Every structure is written in C-alpha cells, then in structure tokens.
Amino acid sequence: MLFTRIISFLFISSMLFGEIHVFNRSSGTESEIKTLLDSKKLYISAKDLSRSLSSRLYENAERKKLVLYIADRKVKISGNTSFIMIDDQPYQMSQITRIESNDLYVPAEAFFEILKSTVLPGINFDSKKEFLDIDVVRFNITGINIDVKSNGTIIRLTTRKPFSERNISSFINKHGWYYLTIAGAIVDTININNGITRGVIQRIESDQLGETAQVAFKLGAEVISHEWDQNIDPNEIVITLRTPLGKVAERLEDVKNRWRLDTIILDAGHGGKDPGSLGKYGTKEKDIVLDITKRVGRLLEKHTSIKVIYTRDEDVFVPLGNRTKMANDADGKVFVSIHANSNKNRKIQGFETFLHSIAKSDEAIEVASRENSVIQFEEKVSQYKDLSGEKKILATMTSSMFLKESEDLASIIQMELDKKLTTPNRGVKQAGFHVLYGASMPNVLVEVGFISNPEEEKKLKQANYRQMIAESVYAGINHFKYSREKLLAE
Numbered sequence: 001m002l003f004t005r006i007i008s009f010l011f012i013s014s015m016l017f018g019e020i021h022v023f024n025r026s027s028g029t030e031s032e033i034k035t036l037l038d039s040k041k042l043y044i045s046a047k048d049l050s051r052s053l054s055s056r057l058y059e060n061a062e063r064k065k066l067v068l069y070i071a072d073r074k075v076k077i078s079g080n081t082s083f084i085m086i087d088d089q090p091y092q093m094s095q096i097t098r099i100e101s102n103d104l105y106v107p108a109e110a111f112f113e114i115l116k117s118t119v120l121p122g123i124n125f126d127s128k129k130e131f132l133d134i135d136v137v138r139f140n141i142t143g144i145n146i147d148v149k150s151n152g153t154i155i156r157l158t159t160r161k162p163f164s165e166r167n168i169s170s171f172i173n174k175h176g177w178y179y180l181t182i183a184g185a186i187v188d189t190i191n192i193n194n195g196i197t198r199g200v201i202q203r204i205e206s207d208q209l210g211e212t213a214q215v216a217f218k219l220g221a222e223v224i225s226h227e228w229d230q231n232i233d234p235n236e237i238v239i240t241l242r243t244p245l246g247k248v249a250e251r252l253e254d255v256k257n258r259w260r261l262d263t264i265i266l267d268a269g270h271g272g273k274d275p276g277s278l279g280k281y282g283t284k285e286k287d288i289v290l291d292i293t294k295r296v297g298r299l300l301e302k303h304t305s306i307k308v309i310y311t312r313d314e315d316v317f318v319p320l321g322n323r324t325k326m327a328n329d330a331d332g333k334v335f336v337s338i339h340a341n342s343n344k345n346r347k348i349q350g351f352e353t354f355l356h357s358i359a360k361s362d363e364a365i366e367v368a369s370r371e372n373s374v375i376q377f378e379e380k381v382s383q384y385k386d387l388s389g390e391k392k393i394l395a396t397m398t399s400s401m402f403l404k405e406s407e408d409l410a411s412i413i414q415m416e417l418d419k420k421l422t423t424p425n426r427g428v429k430q431a432g433f434h435v436l437y438g439a440s441m442p443n444v445l446v447e448v449g450f451i452s453n454p455e456e457e458k459k460l461k462q463a464n465y466r467q468m469i470a471e472s473v474y475a476g477i478n479h480f481k482y483s484r485e486k487l488l489a490e
Contacts, residue, residue: 015036015037015038016036016037016038017034017035017036017037018034018035018036018037018130019032019033019034019035019130020032020033020035020044020108020130020131020132021130021131021132022052022131022132022133022134023131023132023133023134024052024053024054024134024135024136025122025133025134025135025136026134026135026136027054027136029052029054031048031051031052032048033045033048033049033052033132034048034103035105035108035130036098036100036105038098041095041107042107042108042109042127043095043098043105043106043107043108044105044106044108044111045103045104045105046066046068046077046097046103046104046105046106047059047066047103047104048103049068050066050068052132052134053068053070053134053136054136055068055069055070056068056069057069061102063078064078064079064080064099064104065077065078065079066078066104070115070119070120070136071119071120071136071138071139072138072142073086073087073118073119074086074087075115075119077097077104077106078097078104078316079097079098079099079104080096080097080099081096081097081314081316082094082095082096082097083313083314083316084097084106084111084114085316086114086118086119088318088322088325088326089118089326090310090312090313090314090316091114091118093106093107093110093111093114094107094110095107095110108125108127109125109127112125112132117190118190120134120135120136121189121190122134122135122136123135138186139160139186139187139188139191140159140160140161140185140186141157141158141159141160141182141185141186141187141188141192141206141213141215142158142159142160142188142191143157143158143188143191143192143195144156144157144158144191144192144195144204145158145195146195146196146197146198146199146201147198147199148198148199149199151242151243152199152200152223152240152241152242152243153198153199153200153201153240153241153243154238154239154240154241155201155217155238155239155240155241156236156237156238156239157180157192157215157236157237157238157239158234158235158236159185159235159236159237160235161235162230162232162235163182163183163184163185163230163237164184165230167182167183167184167185168180168181168182168183168228168230168237169181170226170228170239172219172223172226176218176219176220177216177217177218177219178216178217178219178223178226178239178241179214179215179216180214180215180216180217180228180237180239181212181213181214182212182213182214182215182237183211183212184211184212185212185213186208186213187206187207187208187213187214187215189206189207189208192204192206192215193205193206196331199241199243200219200220200221200223200241200243201217201218201219201220202218202219202220203217203218204216204217204218205218217241219241221243222243222244223241223242223243224242224243224244225241225242226239226240226241226242227239227240228240260333260484260485261306261333261334261480261481261484261485262305262306262307262333263306263307263309263330263331263332263333263334264300264306264307264308264309264332264333264334264335264336264477265309265310265311265323265326265327265330265332265334265335265336265441266293266296266297266308266309266310266311266336266338267293267310267311267312267323267327267335267336267337267338268286268289268290268292268293268294268310268311268312268313268338269285269286269289269337269338269339269340270285270286270289270339271286271290271312271315271316271317271318272286272315272316272317272318273317274286274317276289276339276340277340277341277342277451277452278342278451279451279452279454279457279460280346280452280454280457281454281457281458281461283451283457283460283461285339285340285342285451286315287315288340288448288451288460288461288466289338289339289340289448290312290313290314290315291463291466292338292448292466292469292470292473293310293313293338294310294313295466295467295470296336296338296470296473296474296477297310297313299470299471299474300474300477300478303474303478304478304481306477306481309326309327309330309332311323311326311327323337324443327440327441327443328440328441332441333441333442334409334441334442334443334477334480335441335442335443335444336409336413336443336444336445336446336473336477337443337444337445337446338445338446338448338473339445339446339447339448340447340448340449340450340451340460341447341448341449341450341451341452342450342451342452343450343452343453344452345452346452346453346454347453348450348452348453349423349424349449349450349453349455349456350423350424350425350426350449350450351414351417351421351423351424351425351426351446351447351448351449352414352425352426352427352428352429352447353410353411353413353414353417353428353429353444353445353446353447354410354428354429354430354444354445354446354447355403355406355407355410355428355429355430355443355444355445402440402441402442402443405442405484406442406443406444407428408442408480408483409442409444409476409477409480410428410444411428412476412479412480412483413444413446413472413473413476413477413480414427414428414476415476416472416473416475416476416479417446417448417469417472417473417476419472419475420468420469420471420472421449421468421469421472423449423456423459442480446473448460448469449469
C-alpha cells in the first residue's frame with residue numbers, strides 16, 4: 001500500500017499546472033487557459049479554450065467527450081485517445097487527450113497545428129511566451145464543387161449569403177488563369193484551395209486581399225466563353241466555362257483519370273459503442289475487422305501508389321451514412337467494407353463477399369439485417385426511415401451505376417481469399433446494406449468469417465490468420481486495379 005502511494009505521489013508531482021494568456025482579436029477580449037505539463041509536453045484545457053473562443057460547447061461527461069463549435073465547424077474531443085474529429089473527418093495528434101478534474105486536456109502544439117490547418121487559420125501559439133493569439137474568421141465563401149459537362153466545366157462556389165452583383169467581376173488573363181473577384185467576401189482559402197480539380201481546371205488558388213476575396217483557376221484547355229451567375233437557396237456563385245466541342249482526346253483522358261484507381265476507402269465495420277457480433281469466447285467483431293482493415297491499408301501503402309482513407313482507424317463509432325459520405329467527399333474510386341459474420345447455427349463457417357443490390361436469398365436478407373442493426377446506436381435513426389421510398393431508389397441507382405465493377409471486385413477478392421483460407425468459400429452474394437447506400441464508386445462488403453463459429457473465432461483471434469486475410473483482400477484490390485488500368489490503356 002505504501003509503495004502504491006509513493007508511486008501515485010511521484011506521478012502526480014510530475015504534472016505541473018499553469019496557465020497561458022489568450023488574446024481573441026475578433027472579440028477584443030483577453031483570458032487565461034489552464035495548462036498542465038507532463039513529461040515536458042504541454043496540455044491545455046479544452047473547456048477554457050472554448051470560453052476563450054466564445055464558442056458553444058457540448059459536454060457528455062459520462063463518455064468523456066466534448067464538442068467545440070468553432071467557426072461553424074464541430075470539433076469533437078474524446079478522452080484517452082489521440083484522435084479528434086472535425087465535422088466527420090478524423091485527425092491524429094502526437095499524444096492522447098488527458099482527463100483531469102472533469103475536463104479534457106489536449107496536447108497544445110499538435111492540437112493548435114490541426115486547428116490552424118482546418119478551422120482556425122488565424123490562430124498562433126508561442127510556447128516560449130505562453131501566449132495564444134486568436135483571430136476567429138467567419139468565412140462567407142466556404143466550399144467548392146466542380147462538374148464536367150460535354151461542352152465545358154461548371155464551378156459552384158458555396159456562399160453564406162448573396163453578394164451584390166456590382167461587387168463581382170471576372171476575367172481570363174493571357175497566362176490561362178480565370179479570376180473571380182468578390183468585394184466584401186471572406187474566403188476559406190484552405191477549403192477552396194484543397195478542392196478537387198476536374199475538367200479544364202488544373203489548379204485552384206484563392207487569396208484574401210483586404211476586404212476582397214479572389215479565387216483563381218488555372219485552365220488546362222481553351223475556353224471559348226465564361227460567365228457567372230448567383231443562385232439563392234442554396235447560396236452559391238455558379239461559374240460556367242465553355243470549351244469547344246470535338247475535343248474528344250482531352251475528354252477521354254479526363255474520363256480515364258476519373259476511373260484510375262488512385263484512392264481507396266477502407267471501412268472497418270461497427271466500432272465504439274457498437275461492438276458488432278460477439279463470439280463464444282468474448283471476441284468482438286469491431287476489434288477483429290479494425291485490425292484486418294489496418295493491415296490491408298498498410299499493405300496498399302507499402303506496395304502501391306493508392307491513397308488509403310479509413311472511415312475509422314481506431315475504436316470509435318461512425319454513423320453508416322457518414323461512411324459513404326466520407327468516400328464520396330474524398331473522390332474515392334473503390335469502397336471496401338470489412339466485417340465478420342454471425343449465425344444462430346454455430347456450425348456455419350466460411351467467407352463471402354457482398355455487393356449492394358436487392359437480396360436474393362433469405363440468408364442474404366438475414367446478414368444485411370444484422371449489419372444494418374447498427375442504426376440503433378445512431379443519434380438520428382429517423383434518417384433511415386425513408387430508405388424504403390424515393391431515397392432508397394436514388395441511392396440504389398447510384399450504386400447500380402457501378403454494379404458490374406462491384407461484381408468484378410467482389411469476385412476477385414473472393415477468389416484471392418479462396419487461395420489462402422481453408423474455410424468454405426460461400427461465394428459472391430447480393431444484399432441491401434445501409435453502409436453501401438449511395439457510394440459513387442465500386443463497392444463491396446467482405447465477411448471474412450463467422451465469429452459465431454467457435455473454431456473460426458479462434459482463427460480470427462490469431463494475428464497470422466488476420467494477416468493472411470488482409471493479404472488476400474490486398475491481392476484482390478491490386479488485381480482489380482491492374483485489370484482496370486489494362487482496360488483503360490486499350
């Protein structure tokens with residue numbers, strides 16, 4: 001007991017508490033933020049930061065979770081994890097968030113670096129002077145989307161309000177840049193500059209010139225005319241860049257780029273408060289599939305040029321609808337969701353791969369129902385009620401556009417799994433999974449085995465067996481990539 005007390009004392013005494021001074025330029029206020037120093041790493045109070053920013057705060061004390069509403073963005077912080085969520089995008093810090101005195105303390109430098117690159121470009125922290133300078137900018141040009149048509153390119157700039165037309169001007173210079181200038185606008189340069197380029201747009205650059213915003217687009221082809229218009233509800237500025245008809249080769253190359261497998265979305269099923277299926281020996285589906293998914297990702301990153309994006313790379317809960325949204329927003333070319341199966345009959349075992357369509361067997365319906373049951377853990381369950389109507393039809397149509405490619409991908413993955421696994425090959429099947437609804441790319445759901453089968457559960461608990469599964473899924477994706485690129489080259 002004495003030894004324990006000594007150790008506890010040493011641990012507590014290693015933490016030094018203090019404060020940093022804050023100046024908020026937007027409100028003209030000064031304040032203090034509590035800090036703690038542990039192992040030469042400075043941590044700051046998330047609650048105090050929220051007060052210094054004059055931002056709205058949501059707290060779930062039971063789950064050790066805080067949500068800061070900063071510049072119209074949601075910054076989610078959870079205790080004992082190195083990840084934070086900004087809107088639906090995860091970011092990893094170098095240290096975990098500490099829990100102290102009913103507050104969450106985040107590693108200062110890593111946290112501020114993420115905020116500066118995403119939400120608060122006007123934040124500057126001087127660790128030596130222990131001073132934080134904040135300028136909360138309220139952007140009114142916030143997003144960008146580019147569509148390609150047969151005779152041109154359409155650019156949509158999302159705005160928070162309509163602007164006077166006399167304050168908007170545009171021109172193309174002799175170097176092939178299209179400039180749009182808006183007086184009285186404040187542009188989110190980080191978000192705009194990171195927009196996905198398509199069509200004649202090769203590069204995007206935006207800048208804030210005093211009280212005037214300027215957005216520039218580098219043109220990769222001839223533009224015969226340009227015009228802009230302003231929409232209300234939704235608020236947006238629509239730019240139309242018309243190109244000559246008959247540029248077949250250029251359009252074909254653009255199509256090839258859109259189909260080239262350069263980005264993959266890996267989705268580990270369940271997570272956080274949703275454990276998924278449970279095995280006889282206490283194995284949780286969420287843990288097994290997360291490990292396999294990360295192993296697949298590491299193989300792809302090591303051996304290919306494919307960019308890997310995870311819907312989750314730690315034990316967190318991600319709503320089903322957010323998963324395909326992440327995929328679409330990232331311009332993913334393939335979506336692979338990894339799960340472990342379960343059945344009341346504990347003798348059933350084997351692996352199978354599903355594509356999103358109407359279930360053609362009672363067994364497939366049962367699998368889909370079980371995987372879809374995750375919605376009970378979501379805050380907005382009502383969003384799925386309408387999936388039997390128009391929304392379901394539209395979402396299914398989106399997936400159906402890639403049905404042939406999804407079927408090819410599923411068959412290849414299933415074939416590669418069959419090469420290494422000795423459990424039964426249960427084939428490629430169809431079912432209606434909510435997690436695949438609306439994925440604008442080839443998409444499949446892989447059930448790597450039955451966690452309900454005690455023998456297969458034992459296998460899934462073995463690292464070498466999970467690695468074998470990961471290698472098979474990786475080989476399937478790589479095979480699919482090769483076959484697609486071969487087709488594009490013809």
